[in-house]
Amino acid sequence: MTPPHENPGLRVWVADDAAAAAAHVADVVARFVNETERPVLGLATGRTPLAVYAKLAERRAASAVSFQNAVSFNLDEYVGLDARSPHSFAAYMRRHFVDATDVFSGNVHVPNGRAQDLAGEARAYEARIKAAGGIGLQLLSIGANGHIGFNEPGTPFDARTHVATLAPETLHANRGDLPDPPPRQALTMGIATILEARAIVLLATGAAKAEAVRACLEGEPDVACPASALQGHPDVLVVLDRGAASLLTRG
């Protein structure tokens, strides 16, 4: 794999603060959507992208972007949570994307965490992505343990969409958004699925992500930091605030 400092396709942008970082990512997404006839987005949930969705909603309200031709595929969903559960990522997407923009709800795909046959749902999800032409722009954030989607440390880089067991630190980090008892598993795009996106933009903000960002960009690519798999991708933009960038040494 090409080391990050030798991979011209991997660029890092450090913004002054988290709001500026999110605004920059929203610009990248809006430009991609405006310039692409049938934009296929890969989308993420969690706290970090909330500011990106808020900016995209603002741009939609100002008619600066339209999602009417867009299709999207979310990275993951908790196993056992119904799409109607307020804790589900499906509900998150309705709140922060479908209800906030002009995207057609039928074009917003989230894996079905309640499928009887989860392996079958994983295969069908991959097939739906392929049928849509593949993901043009994938939005990612990163877990403090280096996960992307729900690909926890130890996940092979060639994994495709699969059922993942959530790491204890992930359950702890997400506890405020989860029911009691929390789901222990999730259906997630695999690292190989993510790497097939034609372009990737990863947003990380706050000092709590600094070590994961350092391992992602400056560590040897290794399953211990799933995000380090991005070093081998030809078109990755990493957008950080000063806190998330604070442990980087290569300038």
Ligand code: GLP
């Ligand atoms: C969840 C998501 C990940 C995301 C992570 C970071 O676990 N499945 O895709 O990267 O959260 O979340 P946050 O942005 O809330 O720190």
